[in-house]
Amino acid sequence: MKLPTAEIVCLGNELLIGVTVNTNATFIGDNLTKFGYEVRRVTCIRDDLELAADFFYEVFNRKPDIVIVSGGLGPTYDDIQLEVISKATGIQLQENSEALAMIETYYNQRGLSLSKERRKMAKIPIGSTVLKNDIGGAPGCFLSFKDMSIFCLPGVPSEMKDIFTKRVAPLLKEKNQVDFYEEKFQVLNCFESQLAPYINEVKGKFSELYIKSHPAHEYKAGIVIHISGVGGMQIEKVQQANKLLQELFQKHLPKIKIQSFTE
Amino acid sequence: MKLPTAEIVCLGNELLIGVTVNTNATFIGDNLTKFGYEVRRVTCIRDDLELAADFFYEVFNRKPDIVIVSGGLGPTYDDIQLEVISKATGIQLQENSEALAMIETYYNQRGLSLSKERRKMAKIPIGSTVLKNDIGGAPGCFLSFKDMSIFCLPGVPSEMKDIFTKRVAPLLKEKNQVDFYEEKFQVLNCFESQLAPYINEVKGKFSELYIKSHPAHEYKAGIVIHISGVGGMQIEKVQQANKLLQELFQKHLPKIKIQSFTE
Numbered sequence: 001m002k003l004p005t006a007e008i009v010c011l012g013n014e015l016l017i018g019v020t021v022n023t024n025a026t027f028i029g030d031n032l033t034k035f036g037y038e039v040r041r042v043t044c045i046r047d048d049l050e051l052a053a054d055f056f057y058e059v060f061n062r063k064p065d066i067v068i069v070s071g072g073l074g075p076t077y078d079d080i081q082l083e084v085i086s087k088a089t090g091i092q093l094q095e096n097s098e099a100l101a102m103i104e105t106y107y108n109q110r111g112l113s114l115s116k117e118r119r120k121m122a123k124i125p126i127g128s129t130v131l132k133n134d135i136g137g138a139p140g141c142f143l144s145f146k147d148m149s150i151f152c153l154p155g156v157p158s159e160m161k162d163i164f165t166k167r168v169a170p171l172l173k174e175k176n177q178v179d180f181y182e183e184k185f186q187v188l189n190c191f192e193s194q195l196a197p198y199i200n201e202v203k204g205k206f207s208e209l210y211i212k213s214h215p216a217h218e219y220k221a222g223i224v225i226h227i228s229g230v231g232g233m234q235i236e237k238v239q240q241a242n243k244l245l246q247e248l249f250q251k252h253l254p255k256i257k258i259q260s261f262t263e
Numbered sequence: 264m265k266l267p268t269a270e271i272v273c274l275g276n277e278l279l280i281g282v283t284v285n286t287n288a289t290f291i292g293d294n295l296t297k298f299g300y301e302v303r304r305v306t307c308i309r310d311d312l313e314l315a316a317d318f319f320y321e322v323f324n325r326k327p328d329i330v331i332v333s334g335g336l337g338p339t340y341d342d343i344q345l346e347v348i349s350k351a352t353g354i355q356l357q358e359n360s361e362a363l364a365m366i367e368t369y370y371n372q373r374g375l376s377l378s379k380e381r382r383k384m385a386k387i388p389i390g391s392t393v394l395k396n397d398i399g400g401a402p403g404c405f406l407s408f409k410d411m412s413i414f415c416l417p418g419v420p421s422e423m424k425d426i427f428t429k430r431v432a433p434l435l436k437e438k439n440q441v442d443f444y445e446e447k448f449q450v451l452n453c454f455e456s457q458l459a460p461y462i463n464e465v466k467g468k469f470s471e472l473y474i475k476s477h478p479a480h481e482y483k484a485g486i487v488i489h490i491s492g493v494g495g496m497q498i499e500k501v502q503q504a505n506k507l508l509q510e511l512f513q514k515h516l517p518k519i520k521i522q523s524f525t526e
Binding site for chain 1: 296473
């Protein structure tokens with residue numbers, strides 16, 4: 001089954017110089033996967049108009065079905081996300097009255113007026129749809145470009161998550177109605193390399209599933225096994241693969257301990 | 264001052280599907296910045312030989328001075344980092360006796376022998392230097408390709424950090440001897456948009472410095488201001504810029520509170 005493809009783009013020097021951990025990509029990747037998208041790349045790029053526009057030319061040449069961009073919608077001089085999108089798509093920015101009203105309301109409620117910097121946040125690509133930000137000042141927006149759907153979101157995690165959950169997720173679910181099903185468990189007292197041959201064996205029998213071991217923690221914390229599938233008939237296959245894999249582990253590695261995985 | 268450029272590449276589906284937060288890129292980005300490298304991109308790519316090799320062709324066309332790759336050095340079927348590097352560089356993999364001895368010792372000490380899966384980890388690009396892994400089984404390696412230095416590291420954070428600190432950092436410091444200097448402080452009781460005009464003003468006077476506000480947290484947690492510079496004479500300039508910026512904030516925004524930043 002061929003899944004629609006997605007790219008996640010995170011704009012901001014703070015992600016490149018080690019100031020900020022990119023939890024946005026984790027949140028977006030998790031959600032896109034559950035909505036049945038194959039996330040092909042996550043890229044963090046600098047707040048540099050030329051470099052960032054060059055990067056988006058590449059993205060648009062790869063033609064993912066959707067592109068989620070976060071970061072760089074704010075009021076400061078280096079918040080250049082929409083300038084970059086404008087340069088790379090050739091779609092001009094224009095002050096949007098709906099966006100401007102949202103921004104004005106947001107600051108007025110806090111006893112502040114529209115400054116030049118705040119007003120800048122209302123300039124969005126012509127023809128795009130405003131995505132209301134209920135947490136912060138900068139609205140997001142959504143546009144279609146050469147059969148790709150581009151979602152422009154802020155970088156502050158609470159704002160990004162709120163807009164994603166309330167406004168982006170419903171649009172994505174509508175676009176791609178698939179079922180995602182996942183099971184996971186934890187294996188203690190072993191090395192990942194001991195599990196590899198049995199994972200390969202099950203992987204060979206269920207090639208359409210995603211089966212993977214993650215040694216994310218230290219030896220004693222165990223190894224997490226993920227088994228997932230996308231599409232209507234996958235629940236049964238995920239369960240079968242899970243059962244077979246646990247049987248193989250227990251048969252060949254009597255010392256290991258299998259337990260349910262809690263995050 | 265033109266800095267040498269770097270790209271960080273993180274290999275692994277778990278980073279794309281929202282299973283793992285990419286703290287590796289944060290650690291590497293922080294270190295590279297302090298060693299005077301300009302990190303141009305962080306990219307997370309899937310465990311897919313064709314897609315990943317295509318990606319590395321692009322990286323090599325951009326000719327960054329260094330490329331740090333993490334993830335995909337382990338014993339499982341989808342640990343394909345070195346296969347990808349081999350395909351993209353045209354440099355063949357060969358079992359390296361030094362790497363093999365390290366792997367054998369690591370498993371022997373734990374009462375385990377060399378399996379086919381473990382032995383695979385000793386196959387590294389011909390001509391590359393082995394980087395010993397003191398924490399886990401998979402050694403890293405370092406190679407030069409078309410004037411670029413490529414560092415191949417594991418994805419498990421504790422292993423990556425150990426190899427980076429002990430073996431990569433000394434090589435990078437030797438290659439690029441620059442001074443990095445940073446000051447930061449926290450501003451409470453304000454919006455980022457209120458700070459923007461004064462940051463722009465100082466930025467205009469100190470164009471060679473990195474000056475940025477990060478609204479990483481919610482309103483009450485404040486905004487963090489970073490001021491940094493690379494090169495011998497920057498300490499004084501960073502201090503001057505910091506002083507001027509705090510003066511401007513205090514003069515124009517009497518309600519704000521400035522305090523030192525603690526992570």
